[in-house]
Structure formats: structure tokens, C-alpha cells
Amino acid sequence: MGVEAARAALATTSAAVDEVVFVTTSPPYLDKTNATAIHAALALDQGVGAYDAIGAVRSGSGAVRHATGGSLVVFSDTRTGLPGGADEAQGGDAAAAFLYGEGDGVIAERIGFGSATGEFLDRWRTPGDSYSKQWEERFGETALVPLAEAALNAGLKSAGITLEDVDHFIVSGLHARANRAFKATAPDLTAVIGNAGVAAPAVKLADVLDVAEPGQVIARLIIADGADISLWRVTDAIKAYRRASTVQEQIASARGTLAYNTFLTWRGMLDREPPRRPDPERPAAPPSQRREEWKFGFTASRCTKCETRHLPPARVCVKCRAVDEMVPERLADVKATIATFTVDHLGFSLSPPIVAAVIDFDGGGRFRCELTDVDPTTVKIGDRVEMSFRRLFTADGVHNYFWKARPVRSSDG
């Protein structure tokens, strides 16, 4: 999700990226940096830094506070709770990414910031647990609301404005009652997509930016272990800001067909009868590193003698047999058409059946891969697809990231 959000963000701008910061409460790895996979999937230069801000929901506020020109901050979270609980019902998965910049091109400039911090047990999760715990709701509300008021006042003061000057007031946090103490004017979205933890305030800001007008003021209050507020003034550059798909469009395009048992399986909360097949092998580190540009960046190669594209990249051309005459060519953003396909009921998948297809890329090149976000009963030859970065499976604690194809979402397929 983080990669997808970052790709969408970078598609709207040509500004340079100096660092990638990945913010999440549900990191795939500890010890190992997760942002490096996003860095690789975006095919960023090695001189671009990649860092995680993980663990607490408040990490997101810290990342925003410290973002400088060139920071690509990716907020991505999966939130759930134990089956039957409120956290499960109210949790959500989402990601949003922002590229921070300086100068004329920015679509919103920061005009203020405020913070208030306290130490108390409202919500916590012990490392290793798949769900978080919360003290009595009223206690957290009592502790959080005064801190949030303090942060709000500090932020408004630093911007030299009052709440009346704010056109879009976003309030976000995992404590619903504390949130309700403030009169947010921006769409809450929680009822539609759930509360996506660190990603929730990011998605709300993206949603506001989809409709904001030049000169408007946005205030975003994030309540977590205290509160942080950031204030922004929308610039004229917003007029030229065009997204492939707005937050509301993405919500409207949801398939909404995820079965509860499939959801639980993905969350690791339901062991299901596996196929009578060997478990998948974990990807090996050396070949994954050797082929980083392919595996993460979906960078193929093109023969300079005859222009034939090769997926995966090859040294010898399949058409003209030229040796070592290839140049790299990234195809992550190139669309393709299904040449043939199958629905595999035997192969291993967290979400059987596997739908696999042979796809031919616009401008040349063919690849055989899994399809995702697809209805196996309606897929057909000639369907248009686009690439999406995914976790294929996890084996021996190693996540296998690679690309799948999915039916094109926009009508420009």
C-alpha cells in the first residue's frame, strides 16, 4: 500500500526526492528498514535516504514535524483487533504519501505547528501482539482532550490565526471520544474506510487537498499520546494539481467483496486448510539483491539492436540474439493486455484461487504473472491491466515482495 500511495504521489509532481520515510504501526520487519523496499520499488537513486518511523501512531506526527524539502513521507497502516471487538470493526487499512518541498511549486505551505505531550496509558500494544489494548475509554478522553486543546491553541498561535480562519479542520486519532470533543469540518471517513491509524490523518488531508481552493487554511489535529497540530495554507499551485484518482473516487471504486474468513486469513488470525502442496520457498537474499531493479523496481531490459523488451531483464536478446546490448527500462507504469490466462485452484495462495495471466505490455514485452483485485469469473483475453506492487507471500518470516497485475482502474486504459 505504501508503494502504491508513493507512486500515486510521485505521479503528480516532478520535484526531487531526497529521502523516503515510512510511517506505520504495523511494520513488516523490525531491525531491517522497511522503507528500503519502497525506495527500491520507486527506483530511487541510491543517494536517496530511506528511514522508518514505526511503532506508535504518533510517529506520523513526528515525521510530519521533521519533514523537509525533498522528504517523501509514506503513511501506511493496517489496523485490526481481535475478532468480534471494536478495534476489528473500526480498524481500516490505508496508505497516503506526501512529498514535502520548498518554493513556488508547493500546493500547501505550512504556517504553523503545535504540540502537547503527556505520559499515560491510553492505548498500547506489547511487541509481538497482533492487537492493541486500551484503558477505560473515559480515562483516555480525560487525559487526551486537554492536551489536544493545548496543542490546538499553540498551533493557532504560531500561525497567528483563530479557529474561525480555518477552512478545513481535520481531527484524527484512535480515540473516537477524544476526537469528538473537537468540531472537525473535514470529512471523517472513518465510517467508510475505518480508522487506519497513522494513515488516517494522511488520507483525510489527501481528501481535503482533492477539493481545497487557493488561499484556504487547513488545520490537522492528530490526537495520540497528547496531540500535534499542523496548519497549512493552500497555494495557487493547487489549481495545477491533478490526481489520477481522488480519495473519494477510490472509495467509490471499492469492490467490497472481501469475505470475512479471507480477511481473517490475511490477518493471520485464521488457519485454513492448505492445499496439499509444498509451502512456498522464501526468496533468497543474494538473488533478490542481484535482481533488485527487477524484483522491486520492475525494471526490464530493452535490446538496443532490435528494441525487443525483456521481462525479466536478459543479457541475450530473444529476437536478434545480440549479447549484452541491453539497456534497463522500467515498466511499472506501463499498461498491458491479457494474452491468455488461467484460474489455478492447485497452487499455493493466501487467497485461492490464483488468477494468472500472460500479459503483453504496450510498446512490447511480455510477462506471466499473478492477477490481483480481479474477479476470476469475468477475466478474459484482451482485458487491460496495470502493475501493482504486492506482498506475494511470507515464508520463514521473509516477505516476498513483487509485482502483480490488476485490471486498470481508470477509464484511460
Add this chain to the structure above:
Amino acid sequence: MASHGIRDRVAIVGMGCTPFGEHWDKGVDELVIDSTHEALASAGVALDDIDAFWLGTMGSGISGLTLSRPLKIDYKPVSRLENMCATGSEAFRNACYAVASGAFDMVAAVGVEKLKDSGFSGLTGSAPPSDGTAASMSAPAMFSLLAPAYAHKYGVDEAEFKDVITHIAWKNHRNGALNPRAQFRKEVSKETICNSPLIAGPLGIFDCSGVSDGSAAAIIVRAEDAHRYTDHPIYVKALSFVAGPAAGPIDPDYDYTSFVEVVRCAEDAYKQAGITDPRAELAMAEVHDCFTPTELVLMEDLGFAERGTAWKEVLAGTFDLDGELPVNPDGGLKSFGHPIGASGLRMLFEAWTQLRGEAGERQIQNGKKLALTHNLGGAPGECVSFVSVVGSEPAA
């Protein structure tokens, strides 16, 4: 440079083949002992008479010791080969060349696979450590890619296509029912085949070959020596093997309605054997029906039917046991079973049996003297292919 072939220079003088199936009571050792000693007995020779051995197995053992240890071979060369599902044919091919070269007088080719001990459905295999980017698809899924492509190209609707592949499964089960060594020995109704649970694409469980254990073996000598061992030797007319650039999965020009490797391989084999009209000249063919759409496409690739017409020929019964060119008269991989390393030699065993008139209830009596075996490994667009032609008479 050219493929010259070794037409009529070597001959098979003995063969053995275990029943294929679930041999819970037999391991690899027992299977190779059974097939090899049956082959030795049929040639009327002893183990010591064999000068060199070729063992084909994909995953049931490594090195020549897999054969020499159970058989107690007395310090002879034993090669162990693997070439995916064409492994058994590869053992046979190399053994033939060793005799043709003059290096040895009498050799044995043995194929074996013990699949049922794994506890898994379908084939399993361990791949080298990888970057995890290869599509994880089962074998039936790979071959089922042929189905929508073929149907789309030739305008065959879904129901018609299902009838075609159902006919192939029905035919091979019907043939296998007549074969005491086959894994599945009963006829299955078209209705049952058609309604069987789906495995991949339009392929149901009955469109897939049998996962089984088994072994087969052949004794090969120079053609001029053959009559010392049997009155009815089978002469090797052609041996062809092709591996290509595996272009299909990366080249949009490949349309998933043909195996390019098979086309090339068949051309080479027909040239070696002097065959110009395979459909008319062959008494029978054993082909690699790992999944029913594979057999359909092979009918065109091997030149048994014009492009785009095999589906009609299948429905018309052209390749049935009593048809114009019987295909897989022993039941094929579908019904006889597919213990990988043994299958290529099992195909030759049927050619041996039919051409010598020993096929009993399923004996083909069309008076023709040539048989073809075709064996492939891999997947559409990226396979290895083997074609042999054998005959009951040396060239005049």
C-alpha cells in the same frame, strides 16, 4: 552442421515396464529391479551382459548409484540424466547413441520415478534459491493457458472446447481400461469427466495425468546384432531432442496454441526417419498428454492435423483406438500414469508391444510398421521436446 540421425543403426531387443500406479509397497529400488530384470528377461540376457547404463529420473535419486546400488551392477558406467518430463526419453536417446558410436555392444536405458511418497498433490520439485519473482503456478495451470488461447484463435466456444478435451480424456481412459499395466483401468463416462472438479482454467481433475510410481527399461544393441536376441526387434528410425530459448513467456509473438519446440523436433525426426506424411505412415503414436489440451495441440504440432482443425479431428474420433491414427493406445499419461522419469520409456514400451503384435485387446491392426513417441518437459512456450520414430522392419 546438421542432425544426421542414426536410422536403423540400433535396435531394442528387450523391454520391461512395471505397472504404473500407487506402489505403496515398493520403493525406487524395487521398481528399477522389476523393470530392468523384465527387460533383461525379454532379451534373454543377464545383467552382466550389459556394458553401460543410462538412468533417467527427475527427483527419485541422484547419481548412477541410484541404479547400480539396488541392481548390484558390477563396476560399469551408469549415467544419471534429468530433462524434466522428457527424462525417460533422454535416457533412451543417450543409450542409443552410445551403441551407435561403437563404444558399447549392449546397453540399458532405465527410467524411474517414485512420486507418491511425497504426500503432495501433483508434481513437486525443489528449485534453486531464487529472487521469488517467478509466477507461482501449478503444472495444470501452466498447460491450461493453452485453452483460452486455442479456443479464442480458432473460434471454438467454451462448451465445444470442453467437449474436445473431454473426448481426449475419455479416449485415453478407454484405452487404459484395456491395459493391465495402466494406473487407471476403467472407462470413465464423458459426463463424469466433464463435471469433475476444476483444477485450473477449464481443466477438471480428469483432464490431468495420473500421479504415479513406476519404472520402464529397454535393452539396446546394434541393429545387425538384434536377431541374436529376438525375432522381433524394434529398430530406431529417429531420435530428436530440442530445447529452445524459452521465448513463449517473454515474446508476444508466441500465441499459446503450439509448442514451437515440438514442431522443430518433429521436423527433425521425420527427416531422420524419411517420413513425409506422418498421419498416413504411422501405425500409432504415443504423445505427451500431461493435460488434455496438450494432446490437442500436439496433434497439430506433430503434423497429424492441419492447424486449427485438431479439435474437429478429435471429436470425429480420428485418434481413437479404432481411428485413422490411434494416439495413446496404452492410455497415455492420462490413464497409464506419469511417473516422470519412466514415462518416455513407457511410451516406447507401448510401441514395442504394438509393433510386435503383443498388445492383446488393444492391438492395433492397420498393417503399418512405424510408431512415434513424443515426450515433453516444461510448459507451453518454454519446453524441451523429444520425438522418436521406431519400426518393426529395417529399411530395405
